[in-house]
Amino acid sequence: MESEGKIVFTEEQEDLVVKSWSVMKKNSADLGLKLFIKIFEIAPTTKKMFSFLRDSPVPAEENPKLKPHGMTVFVMCCESAVQLRKTGKVTVRETTLKRLGANHSKYGVVDEHFEVTKYALLETIKEAVPEMWSPEMKAAWGQAYDHLVAAIKAEMKPSH
């Protein structure tokens, strides 16, 4: 939702993201893993992008290196929700965004991968906090994710 160039992200939306994250946080390593297992089920070719999966004889779901990436996606979405409400934009440090953009281009991440990840993220949250889940919560996480990804993608375009 945008008005006069500023994104409208309400206090209620921030609250929905923050309160569900505060419940999920204690299981964040498992959830991070679950998120990527879902992504690999839907889009198995994405496994090949991860150097530590390519080079490892251990099955992906048992690879301890997979957890931190999934956790990062959760944490950064949550931070994005807080920033969206406070400032109306995603305020990730510019150097971090530039690095994320450049790195994800290099790994070969494309729009469809971000789409699959959004779907998997929302499913993971739904299963993690079924008692809290609602269409409003889905929309709040979805928006926080979309704006974060838009900020990363803006740094993925070599022409920018």
Ligand code: HEM
């Ligand atoms: C690496 C964040 C989405 C694939 C990383 C790293 C971070 C990160 C922090 C570590 C490297 C660095 O700091 O530059 C995120 C965030 C995402 C996201 C915040 C979305 C909001 C995706 C998606 C894919 C992906 C959709 C593909 C399905 C990768 C790969 C690596 C990586 C392949 C390198 C892993 C390795 O081989 O070491 N990501 N990522 N990421 N990401 Fe993401």
